Amino acid sequence: MAWFIWLCTLVVVQRAEQMEVAMRVLITGAAGKIGKTLRAGLAGVYDHLSLLDIAPQAPAGPGETCITADIGDLGAMTKAMQGIDCVVHLAGMAGEPADNIWPQMLSGNIVGSYNTFEAAKQAGVKRMVYASSHHAIGFYRREVMISASVAPRPDSYYGVSKVFSEALGRLYADKFGMSVACLRIGAFRPKPEDVRHLSVWLSPGDVVRLARSCIDAPEFHYCTVYGISANTRAFWDNREAAVLGYAPRDNAEDYAAEILASGEPEKEVAKPFHGGWYCAMGFESDVSKVD
Numbered sequence: 001m002a003w004f005i006w007l008c009t010l011v012v013v014q015r016a017e018q019m020e021v022a023m024r025v026l027i028t029g030a031a032g033k034i035g036k037t038l039r040a041g042l043a044g045v046y047d048h049l050s051l052l053d054i055a056p057q058a059p060a061g062p063g064e065t066c067i068t069a070d071i072g073d074l075g076a077m078t079k080a081m082q083g084i085d086c087v088v089h090l091a092g093m094a095g096e097p098a099d100n101i102w103p104q105m106l107s108g109n110i111v112g113s114y115n116t117f118e119a120a121k122q123a124g125v126k127r128m129v130y131a132s133s134h135h136a137i138g139f140y141r142r143e144v145m146i147s148a149s150v151a152p153r154p155d156s157y158y159g160v161s162k163v164f165s166e167a168l169g170r171l172y173a174d175k176f177g178m179s180v181a182c183l184r185i186g187a188f189r190p191k192p193e194d195v196r197h198l199s200v201w202l203s204p205g206d207v208v209r210l211a212r213s214c215i216d217a218p219e220f221h222y223c224t225v226y227g228i229s230a231n232t233r234a235f236w237d238n239r240e241a242a243v244l245g246y247a248p249r250d251n252a253e254d255y256a257a258e259i260l261a262s263g264e265p266e267k268e269v270a271k272p273f274h275g276g277w278y279c280a281m282g283f284e285s286d287v288s289k290v291d
Contacts, residue, residue: 024048024083025215026125028071028116029090031055034131034188034207038088039064041208046215052080053091071112074119081123086215088129089116096158096281109161117172127179129214130169134184134200134226134236135159138275139290142199146274147237148184148224155275166224173222181214181244184236185227192252195259195266196276199233203250206230213246220244235274 023046029035030051039051044063051057052067060066069076071091081087093108113130120128138155140146152163162184169180186200187193188207202210206229214225225241228234230248233256238246269280269287 021046021216023085023215024050025086025088026050026052026080026084027088027090028052029092029131030066031057032090032094034185035090037204037207038090038211041205042211045212050080050084071115072107074115077115077119078122081119081125084120084123084125086127086129087116087120087125088131088211088215089113090131091116093158093161096156096278101157105157105161109158110164113161113165113168117168117178121172121176121178125178127215128169128172128181129211130165130180130182131227132162132166132182132184132224133159134186135275135278136162136166136184138273138278140235140274141272141291142235142274145235145237148226148240155273155278156281159275159278170222179220180222181217181220182222182224183210183214183227184224188227192255192259194264196270198252198256198259199228199231199235200274201229201231201250201252202227203229203248206248206250209248210241210246213241213244217244 025046027035027038030039031053042049048063050065050067052069054070057066067080069080071077092112093104097104117128135155136159137150137153138159139153154160154163166182169182172178173180186202187197188202190204192198192201210227223240226236226238228236228238229250229252231251232253267277267280269283270277272287273279
């Protein structure tokens with residue numbers, strides 16, 4: 001219920017800012033949390049929204065088409081891409097399951113990403129916005145502020161799958177001339193929930209602003225940016241996102257007193273690293289060696 005109320009509020013706020021843009025946008029993974037948020041926040045902004053997911057969705061509204069398709073099916077994806085100007089690719093395995101990790105990552109995040117990029121190329125789509133993750137660089141230490149240009153340092157198989165897709169995006173930009181933005185999403189929540197989130201939180205309102213900046217930006221080749229709000233304690237230098245026109249408005253610091261008062265400690269393996277508890281999952285090494 002809280003999410004539904006929030007989405008209704010977001011629609012009202014965002015529509016007050018909207019002017020329709022002559023563009024047709026496809027969102028994959030449209031039934032997920034970010035997908036639903038973008039559907040609400042982008043309603044009426046563009047000529048048409050195509051909303052693709054294998055999961056059920058709410059019925060299509062004005063200016064929308066709902067498509068039931070699997071990103072594992074290249075033919076279905078190519079068909080869905082026809083007439084599209086920009087794809088926002090959110091679909092795939094979200095997070096890291098406890099078992100059968102690699103088969104799910106392979107089908108959802110490796111093969112699925114390839115099919116999405118390749119279908120877009122075949123259909124002549126000019127721009128791709130890919131939802132990567134900060135878990136692609138999760139084993140950097142928190143005392144070091146990093147930019148989006150650092151070498152990958154994944155903290156999980158999930159992070160590895162995101163590194164693969166960022167590289168795939170670079171290939172499609174360099175070899176096929178597609179304009180590609182990779183968004184290393186932080187912790188997307190209605191509000192931050194723990195100490196680490198004070199640095200990596202991405203608010204619902206700001207995820208819409210970030211998506212719009214990537215969709216609407218003047219011509220660019222390839223970029224990697226961080227999907228975070230204007231957090232005072234941010235781990236990341238996000239100036240590349242500002243170049244795209246991203247101007248976040250929310251700040252996790254507004255919730256700092258509440259979170260710090262809870263006093264809930266992080267695990268010792270999680271505490272030093274950007275990726276938090278993803279780093280701690282199955283950790284068998286020596287923390288001191290992860291410099």
